[in-house]
Amino acid sequence: MQVEGGRTAAAVSTTAGAGWRIPLHRTTRLGSELRYLAEALQGESLAADGVFSARAERVLQLRLGAPVRLTPSGTSALELCALGLDLQPGDEVILPSFTFPSTANAFVLRGAVPVFIDVDPKTLCLDPRAAEAAITPRTRALVAVHYGGVACDLDRLGALVAQHEGVALVEDAAHALGSSWRGRPLGSFGSVAAFSFHATKNLGCGEGGALVVNERRRLARIEMLRDKGTDRARFRRGEVARYQWRELGGSHGLGELGAAVLLAQLEHLDRVTARRRALHARYHDGLRELEASGHVTLLHPPAAAQGNGHVCALLAATERERDRLRAGLAAAGIEAAPHYEPLHASPFGRSVGRCAGSLRVTEGAASRLLRLPLHHTVQDGEVDEVVERVRMLLRGGGLAGRA
Secondary structure (H helix, E strand, O other), rough: OOOOOOOOEEEOOOOOOOOOOOOOOOOEEEOHHHHHHHHHHHOOOOOOOOOHHHHHHHHHHHHHHOEEEEEEEEHHHHHHHHHHOOOOOOOOEEEEOOHHHHHHHHOOOOOEEEEEOOOOOOOOEEHHHHHHHHHHEEEEEEEEOOOHHOOOOHHHHHHHHHOOOEEEEEEEEOOOOOOEHHHHHHHOOEEEEEEOOOOOHHHHHHEEEEEOOOOHHHHHHHHHHEEOOHHHHHOOOOOOOOEEOOOOOOOOOHHHHHHHHHHEEEEEEEEEHHHHHHHHHHHHHHHHHHHHHHOOOOOOOOEEOOOOOOOOEEEEEEEOHHHHHHHHHHHOOOOOEEOOOOHHOOHHHHHHHHOOOOOHHHHHHHHEEEOOOOOOOHHHHHHHHHHHHHHHHHOOOOOOOOO
């Protein structure tokens, strides 16, 4: 099935993209989804940890080099990360304010205090200098959110946690499947890592996620936490005669139908990633002149970080201009969207967390950022049209009265 030349025949619009001529996201079938679903329905069980779950986990494990367990969502995977770290009430977890609430919720559910810090203006990933300044004797984890599929500075973050005994590095790699840092896949650096396979991600099964356990000593306990606090995984492997309730746990397994769709998607990861990288580069080539003239700012990852083309974002000069640009694109049937609202400024964030240092970059990005349509079925001509429309709106008088 062709990807490179434009839309595949199997492209299916998501609900969020319905009605848009060029939507921000699009859910697609990549190959064997229907066949695998039929096989799953004919199998012995649709519950978690079946045949397709094992196959999908094996694909991910070969890529990441560590045990992987599928979960119902990326949020669920993050919650397992927090459970596996055995956090206690009052422990502190450092994370960027510029992220989705799931990143913080996972740790707040364990009674931990989220400590919100700023991001690097070139990548909108967690700023290592801000992280270092935020560490206290109560710090138990540092969460590296790889925004837009671009790696945080893992050299500096790895060195930082190594200097502080009892502080774990957690990777929120929800955006980052197929991305790397110095050639090593994201998700393989932290003690634990979480991926998302939500419909808006590069590969998706509607709702789904995965937990990566790089610190092997945590695996047995995380397996129990994932399966209602029981040692059923050991029972299935014949390691114990019966399974028992061992500790507090939850239901964090992905059913066979979701796993079947996910496996079909994973089989095409490399070509989807290559296509999205090419589209991302095409956007940047087209927008470079606007950046040089000061109309927009683009994100520029370091050479060590190879992204996966998950997000293409620009930062307008002002919030007002960003909103006008979004409206002008919408009038042409092009969906564009802001992204996160800062967690530190949210009602719940103010009640449960604290800030460490200035969050000026976060606040500026949240008010000026606009994401452009990027999914592997976008045609080259559509990217060119979006770029031309942005140029016209910003330079051709389409946004009169710049603030």
